[in-house]
Amino acid sequence: MKKIAAFIVLMLSFVTVISCDKTKEEDKETKETYSSGKVSVLVEESVVPIFEDIVTVFKSVYTEAEIEIIPATENKILKMIYEDSTRLAVLPKKLDEKEVNHFKGKVAPVETPFAKDAIIFIANKTAADSLIKYEDVVAFIKEQKKDKEKVFVFDNINSSLVRQFRNDAGVTDMSTNVYFFPTTAEVIAYVAKNKNAVGVVGINWLMQPDKNIDALKKDIKTLSVFNKKENKYFKASQSTIADGTYPLVREIYILDLQGKMGLGRGIASFAAGDKGQRIVLKSGLLPVTLPPREVIVNNQ
Structure with missing residues (x-):
């Protein structure tokens, strides 16, 4: 009987050691620090x-x-x-x-x-316009009449860009002249193929394009945006973001x-x-x- 009891104690000790080692190993794997x-x-x-x-x-x-x-x-x-x-x-x-x-x-x-970051407007390289006013875009978003001459293209309908334009326009439903695509890359691709489209994107994607977007850059251009205070149009760049002359930062x-x-x-x-x-x-x-x-x- 004593031998059986001793054997049970020994086995329990062995299991405990294995469990402790396993716990230590798991802690080591899952431990999160400032740099790991x-x-x-x-x-x-x-x-x-x-x-x-x-x-x-x-x-x-x-x-x-x-x-x-x-x-x-x-x-x-x-x-x-x-x-x-x-x-x-x-x-x-x-x-x-x-x-x-x-x-x-x-x-x-x-x-x-x-x-x-800067919010920018992009257009097809062949488009006549190279200037744009933010208040005109907001007014366009409110307009519900179908316009065959121009459409605005955003990324996902639930994106931060769409939220900002909706808030500024004071509308829940945007104009029927506003289109949505799942990703920024698809917005850029659409603008590159359609001369009546104006895309709204973060400049980050054009500053650091992937291979697909880089190939499309030759077919699009960035529009200059009107600054009321300066009474001038400015293109987005590091310098115009820094000095505040570009109005959509x-x-x-x-x-x-x-x-x-x-x-x-x-x-x-x-x-x-x-x-x-x-x-x-x-x-x-x-x-x-x-x-x-x-x-x-x-x-x-």
Whole structure:
């Protein structure tokens, strides 16, 4: 009997050791820190390219970090963070008061701006117009008469761009002269083939085009937008975004709802830091803080 009891104790000890080792192994695999671990980030579709650049360099520096980028519409991102289905997101806007109030009593959202983007209008290369006024676009969106001469083309109907234009136009249903496509790439492709179309996109996609978009750039042009204060038209560029002469600028934020100093906070800190801001500068967008430049003076 004593031998059986001793055998049982020995087996239980053996199982306990295996369980502890397995737990330690699982903890090692799932442990998340400022620079390691695995996270998924929902990224608003119109600003995917710049965040991809940030993540690529981040992962090259911190090799134990696994970051999955999931393109999504603004509506989907907000819905998922409300439902606590995601803890990290990238949006080309700051949460408004109503959205922030949703998190009262919960984990407070940490919003980190890291780049300034521009909303631009693109047209077919053969189109006569090269200038556009934002207020004319807003008025056009309200108009319900069918216009065969011009159509405006947006990315997904639930995108941040559509939300902004709807709000400014004060409408729920946009004009029948407004078309929607699932992605920015499809908007650009449509404009490249139709001389009566004006596309509305984030400049990020033209500054950092993939192979398909790069091939289409020869068939489109960017329109200059009227600035009321200056009484002039300006094209979007780093300089006109920086000095405020281009009138349609928005900031891009990393939204962290992890409630801890985890990988999300590490990515945000990296993006807003010197290395991240240099990546933004190189991309053609405007950094939130301009990286310092070293000047070497030779006295000889």
